[in-house]
Amino acid sequence: MDTAERLIESTQELLWERGYTGTSPKAIQQHAGAGQGSMYHHFSGKPELALTAMRRSAEQLIAQADAQLSGGTALERVSAYLLRERDALRGCRVGRMAMDPDVIDSPELRRPVQETFTWLRGRLAEIVAEGLAAGEFDAALDPRDTAAMITAVVQGGYVLARAEGSQEPFHQAVRGAVALLAARSTTAVQ
Amino acid sequence: MDTAERLIESTQELLWERGYTGTSPKAIQQHAGAGQGSMYHHFSGKPELALTAMRRSAEQLIAQADAQLSGGTALERVSAYLLRERDALRGCRVGRMAMDPDVIDSPELRRPVQETFTWLRGRLAEIVAEGLAAGEFDAALDPRDTAAMITAVVQGGYVLARAEGSQEPFHQAVRGAVALLAARSTTAVQ
DNA sequence: GTCTATAGCATGATAGAC
DNA sequence: GTCTATCATGCTATAGAC
Numbered sequence: 155m156d157t158a159e160r161l162i163e164s165t166q167e168l169l170w171e172r173g174y175t176g177t178s179p180k181a182i183q184q185h186a187g188a189g190q191g192s193m194y195h196h197f198s199g200k201p202e203l204a205l206t207a208m209r210r211s212a213e214q215l216i217a218q219a220d221a222q223l224s225g226g227t228a229l230e231r232v233s234a235y236l237l238r239e240r241d242a243l244r245g246c247r248v249g250r251m252a253m254d255p256d257v258i259d260s261p262e263l264r265r266p267v268q269e270t271f272t273w274l275r276g277r278l279a280e281i282v283a284e285g286l287a288a289g290e291f292d293a294a295l296d297p298r299d300t301a302a303m304i305t306a307v308v309q310g311g312y313v314l315a316r317a318e319g320s321q322e323p324f325h326q327a328v329r330g331a332v333a334l335l336a337a338r339s340t341t342a343v344q
Numbered sequence: 345m346d347t348a349e350r351l352i353e354s355t356q357e358l359l360w361e362r363g364y365t366g367t368s369p370k371a372i373q374q375h376a377g378a379g380q381g382s383m384y385h386h387f388s389g390k391p392e393l394a395l396t397a398m399r400r401s402a403e404q405l406i407a408q409a410d411a412q413l414s415g416g417t418a419l420e421r422v423s424a425y426l427l428r429e430r431d432a433l434r435g436c437r438v439g440r441m442a443m444d445p446d447v448i449d450s451p452e453l454r455r456p457v458q459e460t461f462t463w464l465r466g467r468l469a470e471i472v473a474e475g476l477a478a479g480e481f482d483a484a485l486d487p488r489d490t491a492a493m494i495t496a497v498v499q500g501g502y503v504l505a506r507a508e509g510s511q512e513p514f515h516q517a518v519r520g521a522v523a524l525l526a527a528r529s530t531t532a533v534q
Numbered sequence: 535g536t537c538t539a540t541a542g543c544a545t546g547a548t549a550g551a552c
Numbered sequence: 553g554t555c556t557a558t559c560a561t562g563c564t565a566t567a568g569a570c
Contacts, residue, residue, distance in 0.1 A: 256366070304520075314442075314496055318458055
């Protein structure tokens with residue numbers, strides 16, 4: 155693996171762990187086993203390297219979620235997404251960036267974060283809409299509101315887990331969401 | 345207002361805006377209109393001042409939520425909490441701290457964050473349990489899971505709003521949660 | 535109690551040798 | 553391409569005058 159690649163992957167790791175503000179070029183270089191000159195040869199500076207790393211993380215998250223969101227009924231796909239095994243204490247490598255002021259204040263750095271969640275909410279809304287069209291969900295459900303709720307439960311579950319220092323609140327939150335969604339879909343058939 | 349008070353309130357503001365890692369003693373001093381000597385006279389350093397500010401924010405959030413969560417049926421109270429007007433782009437001043445590695449790595453700094461969410465989930469679980477006892481909610485709902493879901497939707501809604509640069513995803517998420525809860529409430533069904 | 539001066543170290547970046 | 557040296561600035565804290 156070449157140096158540029160090691161720098162990108164090290165940045166992905168450190169952004170996930172410490173955020174943009176809390177990640178220094180020096181820390182990235184040490185993690186990647188590269189010198190300063192090497193980093194500044196491949197990238198113009200911290201913003202460009204972080205942008206490259208964030209785009210990479212966004213692509214990976216979308217590819218992963220896309221794979222998990224295919225196959226089965228709408229409820230099965232949504233439940234699989236919510237109940238998928240995660241390291242809740244680590245949180246979301248993309249969602250984490252939304253709390254970083256330097257990222258949010260920069261349209262360029264914010265874009266991959268925005269695109270990730272726009273895509274995720276859109277994909278979940280399609281699935282909920284499919285479930286509605288198939289009569290699987292109650293017609294009263296709004297696809298976009300429900301999709302935003304599902305996305306938010308996961309992101310908020312990470313906050314609760316980290317606050318508590320335990321995975322349990324995350325699991326409670328997603329179980330709570332699945333229970334509400336599941337019952338809604340079964341009662342619709344009565 | 346005396347200097348110590350201005351320092352505390354300035355720290356509350358800046359922690360909300362930029363987090364712990366992104367908030368420097370110098371920035372606090374400038375915001376409070378106080379010199380370095382003044383800050384270090386009243387507080388041993390950044391950690392003690394931040395701890396004081398975070399405890400204050402936690403108390404205020406709990407007091408506010410407690411007031412909002414009294415009066416009306418269980419569904420009304422939960423809905424009022426979810427639909428309350430908020431500056432979604434600003435996020436939660438307590439929940440924000442959960443994404444800061446320096447806060448989470450320090451048991452002392454994490455404590456007010458943990459206590460806030462433990463209390464909030466507990467209070468919401470009580471309310472859901474009351475709703476269950478009164479036959480207001482579907483008996484299949486688990487109070488703690490549902491409470492964690494409600495708390496997570498709000499915290500995750502902030503992430504979506506900040507990622508999007510718009511309040512709309514927050515509103516979608518809480519509307520989605522209220523719609524699901526209302527659908528499982530006997531008062532809404534008939 | 536508040537101020538200024540200073541310290542030691544980290545940050546983010548540049549320069550130039552190799 | 554990678555290295556070390558260097559730089560201006562900012563961070564966190566201490567010292568000591570007032």
